[in-house]
Amino acid sequence: MKKPLFFTMFFLFALQIFAKPIDIESIETFENALKQENKLLIFDMYADWCRPCKLLDPILTEISNENQKVQFYRINIDKQREIAAAFGIRNIPLVLFFKNGKFIDGLLGLHSKETYVKAIEILDK
Numbered sequence: 001m002k003k004p005l006f007f008t009m010f011f012l013f014a015l016q017i018f019a020k021p022i023d024i025e026s027i028e029t030f031e032n033a034l035k036q037e038n039k040l041l042i043f044d045m046y047a048d049w050c051r052p053c054k055l056l057d058p059i060l061t062e063i064s065n066e067n068q069k070v071q072f073y074r075i076n077i078d079k080q081r082e083i084a085a086a087f088g089i090r091n092i093p094l095v096l097f098f099k100n101g102k103f104i105d106g107l108l109g110l111h112s113k114e115t116y117v118k119a120i121e122i123l124d125k
Contacts, residue, residue, distance in 0.1 A: 021072035
């Protein structure tokens with residue numbers, strides 16, 4: 001028996017919703033996220049008005065769907081100014097990589113999906 005197209009499309013849509021990066025809503029949430037050990041954490045620093053940030057979002061969402069070993073987060077620098085100030089963020093989009101609570105690298109600007117995937121492969125060792 002064939003599955004109706006509606007259910008297949010709904011399932012794919014639901015997967016995209018649930019696999020989206022987690023929004024950091026407070027400094028406490030950020031600090032708790034950093035407590036994860038032995039897991040590569042990726043923080044997408046963005047703003048709603050930033051066009052390159054909007055182009056980056058689906059790239060990181062797609063990568064998060066494909067790589068369950070890495071945890072993705074999003075931080076709106078206009079709403080979380082304390083976090084942005086702590087890292088001296090002046091330009092976006094900026095993707096920060098952390099492991100064991102420590103900053104290990106970052107990518108500034110909009111890059112290809114392959115660049116982010118390669119960075120994850122290198123940093124998640």
